[in-house]
Amino acid sequence: MCAFFIEEREFAPFVDRMAGSTRVVGPVAKKNKFVFADIESATDLRLDYDVTILPPKKVFFPPKQQIVRFDANSVEDCIEPIPTVLLGVHFYDIKGLDMTDVLLRERFEDWNYLAQREATTLVGSSVQTCAPRAFWGSVGRDIPPKGHDAFLTYMEGGYVFETRTPKGEALLEYGTFREATEQELAIAAELNSVVLDTCSKLLPYEATDIATTVRESFGNEELWDDLAMDCFSCGSCNIVCPTCYCFDVRDSWNIDQESGQRTRYWDACLTREFAAVTMAGGQKENFRAHHASRFRHRFMRKAAYLNEKLGGPACTGCGRCAAACTANIADPVRVLNHIMGVEQ
């Protein structure tokens, strides 16, 4: 597709016009952190954010989502996507969505997610500030972000706006754009390349070597017991992860006690009961009863199990799990570097 340029003074009117005619979601400040939220005005938008508390996955796969509705005699689906522009997604979060796109589409297509994905125009934006726990500079570096419709790169004087799809191109109507010059494009490419070396955290191993070594460490119980020793089984690492998509399903009634809904809620494989089955007599058979086996399962999912399907690790290097972990033990940089050091 094509590359355009929008002057900095034209950017706010562009966002305001867009927000005036469709739902726009983008990064906004929340106390001293950032979140993706509905944008009413361009002044709310903070494209200089480092990382958001939750990844933009929540736009398509909200923490709580109705999957069917029922009344006394019938059941109907409730896939009701809202046309949305999701603005200002960093490249690592686009890659996270690329992964959930594959995982929620494979074998059984989950249109509760995919319909909102199709109804959304996704606009990426360059990283202006590197989050302290991020390590995206050294994970999946050879895998480009795919599932976006346009990409904004901030530079002195304005933004290069590269359109990738007709959906992205359709946003041009909201703003005053001109064609980008070759020089502006070169600067944008340089900025997006240089930023990869700004992470202070480093995972200095090939993903394929990590996958093999981590997989082989499965039986090393001492190693995993040690790594997971302080785990509270709280599931915070799951909840903030862009590539986690486990869920629980619960029914509830409306006040008439006849109609109601079946709702899925984010779930977390680190929590104690996640793999527990109730057997005869109310006894529980827990297939991952020990916290170390749950901690290990998550790392296997992120570093090894899904690599073939996804073409790389199921980790974007966003560092959210590292920052969210109650016991400060979930950092993949700590865990994987340790395993590589011990096992290799």
Place this chain on the structure above:
Amino acid sequence: MTPESTGAPAEAHNNIFLPREAKIIRTSRPTPSEKHFTLQLADHTPLEFVPGQILEVGVMGYGESPIGLASSPTRTDSFDIVVRTVGRVTTAINSKEVGDSLWIRGPLGHGFDLDELRGHDLLIVAGGIGLCPTRSLIQYVEDRPEEFGHFTLFYGARDPLQLLFTEDRVQWRGSDRVDYHETVDRADATWTGNVGVIPTLFHKTTNITPDTRVVICGPPIMFKYVLNECDKLGIPRENIFVDLERRMKCGVGKCGHCQINDKYCCIDGPVFTFAKIWELEEAI
């Protein structure tokens, strides 16, 4: 890749969570905690499935539970499930009576590889409620004996009161199509049959050979001991099929609860060859 079907009518943007209505046409109470349902889809279409596949069975307002199909697809006018009351959802299901509806999704999952079983002697080892999903295969073999070699069936329960499918068992005992052996872990005053755990039944027959195909379904504790007996008889792991149970919420390989290493019990199983799960550290 073509998406797999949840059994619901094909529509654009099919919702994988949308269940179909099934009417209860017969029920019985084989034990105080189990209820046997015979069901028919409300739209009267036949349910096409492979023995070993599962259904997500639900009551709206309560939830869904994964239940193995307990009848053979060779008997197409209706289908059976047996539900054990263990929690909120299964209590709600078991409160339903003839004429009520259950809401089902499926058939789901990978059932028994019939092509791998056909033409060979077959041993089915069922413990406790493990008889229910294997009953689908048992009926199939009964209906098409010409497709299989010698058929042996082992069934065990904790005590005589827990034994399921009384009519079936009477028929199996008298049948020349199946070499049937049953046992209970603990006898009561009325019991005159075998007492002991299921692996002890291997001494009751000489029909099991290294070429026999073995199907195992039962509580997790049972697997190791039965597999040990199979090992002693020299049965290769590729010829042993295990029907596993896990916590499942979605049944379509998304929700994550039933993961066994990198496999999903709900879509890669519930039936696996022992050779496959031998590689999976978390399987048994």
